[in-house]
Amino acid sequence: MMQIRRMRRLDPWLLLYVAVLVLPLLFGLGYSLAYSFGMIGLLSEGFSLGAWQRLFEGDAADAFLYTLALTFWSLVLALVFAYAASWAMLIRPGAGRLYPWLFVPLTLAPVVAAFAVFAWLNPAGLLSRLTFALGVHDGVQDFPRLVQDAGSIGILVVHTLLVGPVLAIVFRQQANAERMPALRKTARSLGASDAVVFFRVFVPAIWRRSGAFVLLYGVYLFGTYEVPLLLGRSQPRVLTVYITDQMTRFDLGNLPLAHAAASAYALAVMILLLRLLTRWNRRLLQP
Amino acid sequence: MRVAIAFFLLMFFACGNPEAKPELSPDATWEDVLNAAEGQTATMMMWQGDPLINRYLQDYVRPTLQKRHGVALRIVDGQGxxxxxxxxxxxEAGVRRSELDLVWINGETFYQLRQIDALYGPFTERLPNAQYIDWESPFIGVDFQQPVEGYECPWGNVQMALIYDSVDLAGQALPQSLEDWAAWWAANPGRFSIGADFTGMTLLKAWLAELAGSRGALNGDFNEALYTRTSDSLWAFINAHKANFxxxxxSxxxxxxxxxxxxxxxxxxxxxSNNDAEVDNKIRQGVFPETARAYVPDFGTIRNSHYLGIVKNGPSRAAALVAVNFLISPEAQWEKMNPAVWGDHTVLDRSLLPPEWQARFQQIPGRAYAPDRKAIGDRAILEPDPExxxxxxxxxxxxxIEQ
Incomplete structure (x- = not known):
């Protein structure tokens, strides 16, 4: 009887959300898993672990590690930018004018930002032409490679441009919510330097409130596709590019491998999210 | 809650799978096909990356088909x-009414679509204009060493060519053999690469044939021992020089x-480019400098045809048949062969055409920058087995790449 009452109290909109968004996603994951084990598919020859074995033998591991490293460094650079910008807006009276400009990158789609950076940084791009005109180098061959490069510089620039300002906006809001100007004033009056306030008060306080949000952006960067596709090298590739490549190969026998990689990616993200966010900030998962 | 139920019902009915229209009778005459096609819309999926090709389809093919046969051609983007x-x-979803009727494909896609039994056929014998096709040519009647058997209709014929800037390379001999390439790479580091796509692999096939001993060395079924031996040499050759790429x-x-x-x-x-005449197109579009030229090295390049396939579960089969028949008509092929329009070589055997069309084909303006078609014919290599x-x-x- 209790259960019936509880069911009656279920929000129909929540049911609709689960039915329209959650269930199709889970169905998609189940479909990919079944495909990866050879249980479905037009060319399926029955249950097989072959695709999963190939996943660990090929360059999928390289793709996973590269994606992880790229996500980590993108987040580090975005955090450095966001902390610096939000701190500057706190301590420098004129720096508040920066705030409206932080919204500009939000208007850019990732692919547009990638094209813009490519147009600037490729060896025949605007920066190269400008520096050539100034006599800094002798032509295309002399210009350092800043896109499709070993250091993934182009990708990191775009990720920092896209994510850094968003985090800076959030950090500024959180700083105000934490009454950071008053805290800083108090700390300063007790003899603390700005460096001490920044590292001992500002950074941990903002991180405590925004860490979960930053990690969610990490998940977003982990799954980014267009930016590494345009600005990345042939090898290593990010996971999403690797999966798409397997999915569209000439050899249709690669399809189970593509589904295995996609399933592994989805499961890894789900487990990571649940583990990290429940540990990090239980409040985020509570209504 | 009612809203949620209504939404589910809407979704349920929206996901319905209407039955495909009954097939055209195998005994249907061409007159029956034309009658059935009138008023139908054929959806064609094709690569839309070239403005000249798009213009040919949008400004010439679509209005002509509509005017003459009452067939609407809807073009959607997508390739391979x-x-x-x-x-x-x-x-895999059991859909019995496809969203596509017609597809523009090459041998790679034909092989895949035959694997999944997605093509309708044989159908080319039903097309009146198929009588003019040069079926005897091994570059037309055979696709990736697979007889087309009426499951795709040839539309155009091309040969791979390398494109260079004659001013940039003035005074330099163009590489004609693998030894030439090695010397050129050493003298010009950083100025050559191979695309990791169909076109790049097409060049590699030509190099593979060269290493296998002759232009015809890869003909026939896939030969594992031959591939292993020659590809080992190929990878060793490329890796020895790729620092100069x-x-x-x-990358x-x-x-x-x-x-x-x-x-x-x-x-x-x-x-x-897989199209020996593309250099003309790209210069006209302003993409390449006017000093760009194309050539086929002595070791030869792959020549192949591109085709039109009719989707097995396509809803407008009659319209698709009429569209293909028009696209291989002397008129449409003549228009397409003009370098100012597209420059795609015809698949028709000109000797089979009515005299007036033979004369018109002879008067097509020549290529301005691309190599002479007849001259490169003796350096043409057949597409090898898909494997x-x-x-x-x-x-x-x-x-x-991963080394």
Whole structure:
């Protein structure tokens, strides 16, 4: 009887959300898993672990590690930018004018930002032409490679441009919510330097409130596709590019491998999210 | 709650799978096909990356088909893998009425679509204009060593060519053999690359044939021992020199569009195309400099045809048949062959055409920058068995890119 009452109290909109968004996603994951084990598919020859074995033998591991490293460094650079910008807006009276400009990158789609950076940084791009005109180098061959490069510089620039300002906006809001100007004033009056306030008060306080949000952006960067596709090298590739490549190969026998990689990616993200966010900030998962 | 239920009902009915229209009777005359096609819309999926090709389809083919036969042609963007993924997904979902009627394909996609039984056929014998097709040519009647058997209709015929800037390479001999290439790379580091796509693999097939001993060495069924022996030599050759490739050989252009861009920027000294006449198109479009030229090296390049396939579960079969018949008509092929329009070589045997059309074909303006078609004919290599392509794709990644 209790259960019936509880069911009656279920929000129909929540049911609709689960039915329209959650269930199709889970169905998609189940479909990919079944495909990866050879249980479905037009060319399926029955249950097989072959695709999963190939996943660990090929360059999928390289793709996973590269994606992880790229996500980590993108987040580090975005955090450095966001902390610096939000701190500057706190301590420098004129720096508040920066705030409206932080919204500009939000208007850019990732692919547009990638094209813009490519147009600037490729060896025949605007920066190269400008520096050539100034006599800094002798032509295309002399210009350092800043896109499709070993250091993934182009990708990191775009990720920092896209994510850094968003985090800076959030950090500024959180700083105000934490009454950071008053805290800083108090700390300063007790003899603390700005460096001490920044590292001992500002950074941990903002991180405590925004860490979960930053990690969610990490998940977003982990799954980014267009930016590494345009600005990345042939090898290593990010996971999403690797999966798409397997999915569209000439050899249709690669399809189970593509589904295995996609399933592994989805499961890894789900487990990571649940583990990290429940540990990090239980409040985020509570209504 | 009522809203939720209503939404579910809407979704349920929206996901319905209407039955395909009954097939045209095998005994239907061409007159019956024309009558059935009138008022139908044929959806064609094709690559739309070239403005000249798009203009040919949009400004010439579509209005002519509509005016003469009452057939509307709806063109949607997609090539190769997109076509295969669409039809594969439909087949796996049990969809009996495809969203496509007609697809523009090459041998690679034909092989995949035959694997999943997505093509209607044989149908070419039903087309009145198929009588003019040069079926005897091994570059037309056979696709990737597979007889087309009426499951696709030839539309155009091309041969791979390398494109260079005659001013940039003034005074330099163009590489004609693998030894020439090795010397050229050493003298011009960073100015050559191979696209990690169909076009790049097509060049590798020509090099593979060269290493196998002759232009016809790869003909016939896939030969594992031959492939292993020659591909080992090929990878060793490329890896020995790839430090002199673009970007130090640490990265390769993803596709031919990127190759063209790098060539136009001056980063690469060579780009390549599966269409020997593309250099004319690209100069006319202002993409390449007017000093760009194309050539076919002595070791030869792959010549192949591109085709039109009719989707097995396409809803407008009659319209698709009428559209294909028009596209292979002397009139449409003549229009397409004009370098100012597209420059795609015809698949028709001119000796079979009515005299007035033979005369018109002879008067097509010549190519301005592309190599003479007859002159490169003796350096044409047949597409080898599809397995060569499958293996080259996989091995180029694992044995060159990832090294």
């Amino acid at each position: 893998s997109r076509i295969v993924q669409t039809l594969l997904a439909e087949a 673009w970007n130090g050989g640490s 390769f252009p993803a596709n031919v569009a990127q190759m063209h861009q790098l060539f136009a920027n001056g980063e690469l000294a060579f780009t390549m 060569y392509m499958i293996r080259l794709y996989a091995d180029f990644r694992s044995k060159v």
